[in-house]
Structures are given as C-alpha cells and as structure tokens.
Amino acid sequence: MSREVNPRKAAVIGCGFVGSATAFTLMQSRLFSELVLLDVNMEKADGEAKDIAHGIPFAGQMKIYAGTYDDAADAAIIIITAGANQKPGETRLDLVQKNTAIYQSIIPEIVKRDFGGILLIVSNPVDILTYVALKLSGLPENRVLGSGTVLDTARLKYALGEHLGVDSRSVHSFIIGEHGDSEIAAWSSTNVSGIPLNDFCEMRGHFNHDAAMDAIAEKVKNSAYEIISKKQATYYGIAMSVKRICECIVRNERSILPVSAMMHGEYGIEDITLSMPAIVGIGGVETHVPIALSEEEAEKLVESAKKLKEVAKGLIE
Numbered sequence: 001m002s003r004e005v006n007p008r009k010a011a012v013i014g015c016g017f018v019g020s021a022t023a024f025t026l027m028q029s030r031l032f033s034e035l036v037l038l039d040v041n042m043e044k045a046d047g048e049a050k051d052i053a054h055g056i057p058f059a060g061q062m063k064i065y066a067g068t069y070d071d072a073a074d075a076a077i078i079i080i081t082a083g084a085n086q087k088p089g090e091t092r093l094d095l096v097q098k099n100t101a102i103y104q105s106i107i108p109e110i111v112k113r114d115f116g117g118i119l120l121i122v123s124n125p126v127d128i129l130t131y132v133a134l135k136l137s138g139l140p141e142n143r144v145l146g147s148g149t150v151l152d153t154a155r156l157k158y159a160l161g162e163h164l165g166v167d168s169r170s171v172h173s174f175i176i177g178e179h180g181d182s183e184i185a186a187w188s189s190t191n192v193s194g195i196p197l198n199d200f201c202e203m204r205g206h207f208n209h210d211a212a213m214d215a216i217a218e219k220v221k222n223s224a225y226e227i228i229s230k231k232q233a234t235y236y237g238i239a240m241s242v243k244r245i246c247e248c249i250v251r252n253e254r255s256i257l258p259v260s261a262m263m264h265g266e267y268g269i270e271d272i273t274l275s276m277p278a279i280v281g282i283g284g285v286e287t288h289v290p291i292a293l294s295e296e297e298a299e300k301l302v303e304s305a306k307k308l309k310e311v312a313k314g315l316i317e
C-alpha cells in the first residue's frame with residue numbers, strides 16, 4: 001500500500017545549480033505550501049533552504065526546509081536533480097555510470113517509505129535515468145516521468161518566436177526523442193496558431209525554409225553546450241520547465257508536454273523512456289499523444305530510441 005500524499009508538498013533531491021534554481025522557482029510559484037530540500041551535502045541543502053525562505057515574505061506563506069527522506073516520503077512530487085552535471089565538452093550520456101550509481105542510492109530510500117506520489121527525474125542523461133528510476137522503484141509507469149525535452153521544446157519555441165517576431169507561446173512545436181544529441185525537431189507538425197510553419201515564415205518574409213530550420217534545430221540542440229562553456233551549468237530554463245510540469249500535475253491541467261515516459265509500441269518503439277508529447281495531470285503521465293511525423297522524423301525517432309536502448313542495456317541488472 002502506498003502512503004497518502006500531501007498534495008501541497010514537494011521535495012527536491014539534489015541542491016546544486018538545478019535543484020536550488022528549481023526550489024527558488026517553486027517558492028515563487030506558490031504551487032506548494034511545503035518544500036523539502038535534500039542533498040548529500042546537508043549544509044548546502046540547509047543554506048539553500050534558508051536563503052530561498054527569505055523570499056517568502058515577498059511571495060506567499062509556505063514552509064521550506066532542509067530535510068530527510070522521512071520528510072519527503074509524503075510529498076506529492078519528488079524532483080530528483082542529484083548527480084554530476086556536464087563539464088565543457090562532455091555529452092549527457094557521458095554521465096550515465098556516475099549518475100546511475102547515485103540513483104541506486106536514492107531510489108531505494110524513497111521506495112522503502114511506500115512513496116505514493118510522482119517521481120520527476122531531471123538529472124542527466126534524463127531519459128536513461130527515468131528508465132533506471134522506473135526499474136529500480138517498481139512504481140507504476142504513469143508516476144515516473146522525466147523532464148525530457150520540455151526544456152528543448154521551450155528553447156525551440158523561443159528561437160522560432162525570435163526568428164518570426166511572434167510570441168513564443170503562439171508557436172506550437174515539439175522536440176522529441178532523446179534530451180540530447182539525437183533529439184528531433186518535429187517540423188512537420190509545427191504551426192503558429194494553426195498556420196503551417198512554412199506559410200507563417202513566408203508571411204514574415206522568410207523563404208529559405210530548410211536552411212533556416214536546420215540552423216534553428218542545431219542551435220537548440222547545442223544550447224546546453226554553449227551555455228556550459230560560458231557559465232559552467234544551465235539552470236534557469238530547466239527550473240521553469242520543472243515548474244511547468246509540476247503545475248500540470250498539481251492543478252490536474254492535462255496539458256500536453258513532451259516528458260520522458262515509457263514507450264509501448266508507439267512508432268514501433270518499446271521498453272525505453274524518451275520524450276513524446278503526453279497528457280500530464282494529477283496522476284502523472286495519462287497517455288501519449290500520437291502526433292503525425294514525416295517518414296524522416298519517424299526514422300530519426302527510431303534511431304534515437306535505439307541509441308538510448310543501447311545505453312540502458314545492462315545498466316541495472
């Protein structure tokens with residue numbers, strides 16, 4: 001039997017750049033009335049909790065404190081950002097051994113307390129660690145999801161918004177597949193408020209479609225490398241992405257987000273977690289939304305899945 005959850009409580013495990021930016025964002029969002037911070041470095045968790053708590057009088061009443069796994073056990077959502085981050089020149093997949101070992105110490109602590117909420121995986125490589133968390137925890141698949149390409153999709157919308165001189169929220173587009181080097185921009189279903197992308201581009205005076213879209217997809221894919229080479233880590237964009245996912249869950253919004261979740265034969269892909277648009281609500285991932293892909297996009301997606309499966313194979317036997 002899972003323990004009852006407190007729907008207004010979240011926990012963040014790992015209080016480095018990403019965990020602390022996420023906690024700061026969640027404090028301002030007023031989505032939760034209690035936020036527990038955990039880190040192997042307890043001083044760091046305590047320092048972050050105290051610093052962020054001093055913003056509460058400007059945001060809204062809540063409790064934020066450094067705690068233990070016992071404190072986190074009844075959270076509605078546990079967000080895991082613990083683990084090594086990319087150093088300049090490293091890929092996300094280079095982190096897999098180190099971060100799987102870290103997950104092998106974290107997940108059993110959560111499971112043995114009969115956790116009844118949702119596990120939101122953020123550490124990289126996020127797709128592989130979502131798979132690892134799912135297998136290690138034995139939790140129902142809908143309750144284990146990764147932030148996936150929610151961030152990459154935001155980067156894509158931002159870049160398209162800039163390119164077209166339009167509000168990025170009017171751009172409807174997804175990055176799918178791996179959160180990483182094999183990710184795919186799903187151009188064939190991209191539109192701006194219902195207007196097919198190429199038509200909208202032409203309205204705005206852009207006619208060189210293939211070259212422009214290739215350049216934008218490359219820029220999005222390489223965003224993290226560029227930012228890491230300039231400031232060692234990325235954390236604000238992911239913090240907002242995590243907040244958005246939490247919002248969908250806590251408010252049972254049933255919004256469509258490209259989170260990383262288990263595949264069951266969609267596009268011929270199974271037994272791996274990767275990002276596809278999915279309906280996200282109070283129970284986590286409700287169902288995938290099978291957007292139409294061109295033949296080339298579908299092939300690239302299958303390749304992305306194959307690459308992830310090779311990395312996942314034998315990791316946690």
Ligand SMILES: NC(=O)c1ccc[n+]([C@@H]2O[C@H](COP(=O)([O-])OP(=O)(O)OC[C@H]3O[C@@H](n4cnc5c(N)ncnc54)[C@H](O)[C@@H]3O)[C@@H](O)[C@H]2O)c1
Binds near residue numbers: 095123
């Ligand atoms: N999914 C995404 O879109 C996305 C975006 C940015 C970063 N990330 C990933 O998030 C992770 C964290 O990045 P960061 O920049 O915050 O790194 P960081 O080094 O600043 O922080 C990692 C934190 O994890 C803690 N930690 C390590 N082992 C732990 C354990 N067993 N239990 C609890 N805490 C533990 C460390 O003490 C540290 O405070 C990395 O894997 C990074 O690649 C993901």
